[in-house]
Amino acid sequence: EAGVVQSPRYKIIEKKQPVAFWCNPISGHNTLYWYRQNLGQGPELLIRYENEEAVDDSQLPKDRFSAERLKGVDSTLKIQPAELGDSAVYLCASSFGLAGAYEQYFGPGTRLTVT
Amino acid sequence: DAKTTQPTSMDCAEGRAANLPCNHSTISGNEYVYWYRQIHSQGPQYIIHGLKNNETNEMASLIITEDRKSSTLILPHATLRDTAVYYCIVRVDISFNKFYFGSGTKLNVKP
Numbered sequence: 001e002a003g004v005v006q007s008p009r010y011k012i013i014e015k016k017q018p019v020a021f022w023c024n025p026i027s028g029h030n031t032l033y034w035y036r037q038n039l040g041q042g043p044e045l046l047i048r049y050e051n052e053e054a055v056d057d058s059q060l061p062k063d064r065f066s067a068e069r070l071k072g073v074d075s076t077l078k079i080q081p082a083e084l085g086d087s088a089v090y091l092c093a094s095s096f097g098l099a100g101a102y103e104q105y106f107g108p109g110t111r112l113t114v115t
Numbered sequence: 116d117a118k119t120t121q122p123t124s125m126d127c128a129e130g131r132a133a134n135l136p137c138n139h140s141t142i143s144g145n146e147y148v149y150w151y152r153q154i155h156s157q158g159p160q161y162i163i164h165g166l167k168n169n170e171t172n173e174m175a176s177l178i179i180t181e182d183r184k185s186s187t188l189i190l191p192h193a194t195l196r197d198t199a200v201y202y203c204i205v206r207v208d209i210s211f212n213k214f215y216f217g218s219g220t221k222l223n224v225k226p
Contacts, residue, residue: 004158042202042216043159056213091158103149104214106158 002026004107006092012113018080021110025074025094032069033104034077035091043091049075082114119203124221127197133190135220137203140184147206148179149214150188152199152222159202159216162188193224 005024013019025032030051035043046065048056051072060067064083069075079086089111093104120138127133139148147166151159163170163177165186170177176189190197200219 040218042218044216045213048213093158103161103164104159105161108156108158 004092004094004105006090006107006110008110009108010111010113012115013082015084015114016081018078019082019112020076020078021090021092021112023075023077023092023107025092026096026105029094029096029105030072031095032075033093033095034067034075035093035106037089037091037109039088046077079112082112084114087112087114118215119205119217121201121203121217121220123218124223126223126225127190127193129195129224129226130192133188133193133197133222133224135188135190135201135203135222136185137187138185139203139205142183142205144183148177148183148186149204149206150175150177151202151204151216152197153202153219154196154199162201193222195224195226198222198224 004026007022011019032049034046036046037043045059047054047060047067049069052069065079067075067077077090089109091106091109093106095104147164149164150162152162153159163172163175165177165179177186179186200221202216202219204214204216206214
């Protein structure tokens with residue numbers, strides 16, 4: 001069974017440029033998460049989807065970040081415009097079920113470098 | 116929100132048991148304890164979780180104290196491939212499956 005797929009794995013952009021990350025969750029997983037991980041720290045949740053609905057986006061910087069999950073399957077996270085402080089690893093995770101003790105499965109992440 | 120406290124780093128000899136402690140003194144009665152690990156340049160990987168009772172699977176054992184204020188993850192026979200950052204997480208919102216990762220413990224398994 002394929003795991004969570006993310007692309008690209010690495011991205012280098014100049015500040016003020018837009019960037020997008022793509023995630024395809026494990027088949028059948030209806031909950032999808034985007035995390036940001038700064039160097040030396042644990043992942044921090046940006047947004048969580050249940051099917052196509054964003055049910056928790058309280059940590060998403062909405063002035064420059066946006067996300068979508070059309071049809072409740074794959075998802076895209078966008079930053080426009082990027083700032084130097086956005087350099088981090090962006091992780092996507094998915095889980096089965098909408099509640100309960102369900103583990104999250106993570107993709108390998110996209111390492112973003114903003115110069 | 117229940118938070119966790121873990122040592123920054125630990126060393127373990129290959130083949131020996133690795134015991135990783137975690138304090139979660141403010142944990143509530145319905146909050147689960149999860150353990151994940153993150154090997155360099157990979158996404159976090161689920162290891163084990165528990166509520167009250169001790170748990171064991173093919174990867175590790177989880178020992179939760181009776182008062183639930185602390186837990187220990189045990190890797191019975193550590194290998195070099197177990198070198199990773201280990202995160203102890205208390206799931207703070209049972210209905211929303213929300214995790215707060217701390218900084219974790221860097222486990223160094225040495226030959």
